[in-house]
Amino acid sequence: MNKSNEKDGSYRDKVSTVDKDGKRVWIFPKKPIGSLYKARVWVSYLLLSILFIGPFIKVDGNQWLLLNLIERKFIIFGVVFWPQDFHLFLFASLTFVVFIVLFTVIFGRIWCGWACPQTIFMEMVFRKIEYLIEGTSAQQKALKKAPWTLPKIFKKTLKHVVFLVFSFAIGHALLAYIIGVDGVRKIVTHSPSEHFTGFIAMVLFNLFLYWVYAFFREQICTLVCPYGRLQGVLLDQNSIIVSYDYLRGEPRGKLDRKKSEEHKGDCIDCSICVDVCPTGIDIRNGTQLECINCTACIDACNGVMETINKPHGLIRYDSSNGIKTGEKLKFSGRIAGYSLVLALLIVILSFLLLTRDAVEVNILRTPGTLFVESNDGIILNYYNIEIVNKSFEDISIGLDLMSPIGSISKKNILIQKNNLMKTTLTIDIPLEKIRMAYTPLKIKITLDGEIIEDINTMFLAPANKLKKTKK
Numbered sequence: 144m145n146k147s148n149e150k151d152g153s154y155r156d157k158v159s160t161v162d163k164d165g166k167r168v169w170i171f172p173k174k175p176i177g178s179l180y181k182a183r184v185w186v187s188y189l190l191l192s193i194l195f196i197g198p199f200i201k202v203d204g205n206q207w208l209l210l211n212l213i214e215r216k217f218i219i220f221g222v223v224f225w226p227q228d229f230h231l232f233l234f235a236s237l238t239f240v241v242f243i244v245l246f247t248v249i250f251g252r253i254w255c256g257w258a259c260p261q262t263i264f265m266e267m268v269f270r271k272i273e274y275l276i277e278g279t280s281a282q283q284k285a286l287k288k289a290p291w292t293l294p295k296i297f298k299k300t301l302k303h304v305v306f307l308v309f310s311f312a313i314g315h316a317l318l319a320y321i322i323g324v325d326g327v328r329k330i331v332t333h334s335p336s337e338h339f340t341g342f343i344a345m346v347l348f349n350l351f352l353y354w355v356y357a358f359f360r361e362q363i364c365t366l367v368c369p370y371g372r373l374q375g376v377l378l379d380q381n382s383i384i385v386s387y388d389y390l391r392g393e394p395r396g397k398l399d400r401k402k403s404e405e406h407k408g409d410c411i412d413c414s415i416c417v418d419v420c421p422t423g424i425d426i427r428n429g430t431q432l433e434c435i436n437c438t439a440c441i442d443a444c445n446g447v448m449e450t451i452n453k454p455h456g457l458i459r460y461d462s463s464n465g466i467k468t469g470e471k472l473k474f475s476g477r478i479a480g481y482s483l484v485l486a487l488l489i490v491i492l493s494f495l496l497l498t499r500d501a502v503e504v505n506i507l508r509t510p511g512t513l514f515v516e517s518n519d520g521i522i523l524n525y526y527n528i529e530i531v532n533k534s535f536e537d538i539s540i541g542l543d544l545m546s547p548i549g550s551i552s553k554k555n556i557l558i559q560k561n562n563l564m565k566t567t568l569t570i571d572i573p574l575e576k577i578r579m580a581y582t583p584l585k586i587k588i589t590l591d592g593e594i595i596e597d598i599n600t601m602f603l604a605p606a607n608k609l610k611k612t613k614k
């Protein structure tokens with residue numbers, strides 16, 4: 144950490160995007176140039192392609208990734224997960240969280256800088272549009288201060304129209320992962336009155352994205368994102384983060400070629416690393432919550448080092464210990480503990496996935512019904528049956544009433560692959576065979592002749608008639 148700032152600690156008392164009167168400080172970051180930025184651009188092209196092409200990729204007729212929270216239907220790599228698989232979903236989520244924790248302990252916020260959708264959309268889509276329409280950071284600042292002339296109105300209008308178009312495109316792509324491509328297509332192609340709720344939700348969601356990227360911007364990372372706030376507990380002295388080498392950089396000072404530079408560190412206090420920062424912070428103050436590890440300051444500083452003939456890496460990916468001692472990453476007890484838990488969770492998850500039932504059947508008495516008695520002494524009960532076919536083939540399951548002797552209205556039911564079927568059935572039993580008002584029933588479920596499940600349920604009969612029968 145920079146010694147002077149460490150002493151006064153002034154940077155801790157303020158947020159870089161808020162002035163002393165509490166007003167928002169608008170950030171106009173300079174466009175980064177450098178090898179890391181180039182790599183990030185390629186990674187973002189890849190991720191954006193996956194985002195937009197993804198909803199159209201189908202595996203066995205299913206969208207490869209669907210997280211339909213509304214209908215509680217999830218498809219991951221073409222495999223359908225139903226509400227009945229909630230335990231699997233819970234385990235998968237838990238495993239994912241542990242993975243994120245472990246990853247963060249070792250590699251810091253690499254996710255934020257390279258793969259987080261917020262950073263990708265903001266820095267690689269909307270920021271680029273802004274540079275294209277409003278020009279460089281200096282030109283953007285000048286435009287903001289300029290009076291509302293026709294060229295300014297034109298540029299601002301054009302920017303916001305393009306922002307709206309891109310927000311709607313991204314919004315539709317994201318929604319395709321929630322309600323499916325067909326769901327989005329229906330809302331887009333049909334009259335709004337046919338899908339009024341869906342239509343309004345879609346427009347609001349897209350407008351929300353526009354508001355985020357046009358106005359709220361980096362505040363998502365610095366004020367809202369819970370992952371950012373977790374950094375304080377996840378990072379330790381060995382985590383690899385974007386760090387300033389204060390041992391090499393300090394004491395900083397403006398470059399003066401006429402004077403001897405021997406007493407100075409390598410930092411020439413040019414502030415270019417601050418100018419490129421999309422969250423407006425000075426990395427020389429040390430690890431900060433606002434740092435999304437976007438690497439823009441690394442590229443900027445490397446460029447400066449080249450011009451003053453110093454080696455790269457005054458700002459670099461390194462741990463706090465690495466900067467202090469020159470040590471490389473250590474396999475700490477914390478990393479070992481998280482790795483063990485992660486390995487255990489992966490084993491349990493794999494076991495649960497491999498032993499997942501291909502078919503699940505539930506039979507329950509239809510709520511709100513009692514029984515129906517026919518003139519010829521037959522008692523009839525209604526049931527709801529729910530069958531989930533998690534396999535990739537259409538199947539036909541058989542239903543047999545085991546006890547007591549009676550008959551079931553549906554002996555075979557066909558269910559399409561990766562589908563859920565809800566239907567009703569009736570069971571009737573002659574009154575003389577019934578001994579109790581509540582008779583336990585067992586229904587045998589078969590698939591290709593093999594018993595896959597025995598389902599227990601109840602059968603209701605008129606208690607007063609049973610007494611007469613017994614006499």
Ligand code: SF4
Pocket residue numbers: 392409410411412413414415416417427443444447457458
């Ligand atoms: S870009 Fe490098 S040299 Fe310039 S202020 Fe930042 S750390 Fe110092």
Ligand code: SF4
Pocket residue numbers: 385416419420421422423424425426433434435436437438439440441
């Ligand atoms: S300090 Fe550097 S890595 Fe962190 S957000 Fe700013 S530019 Fe990106």
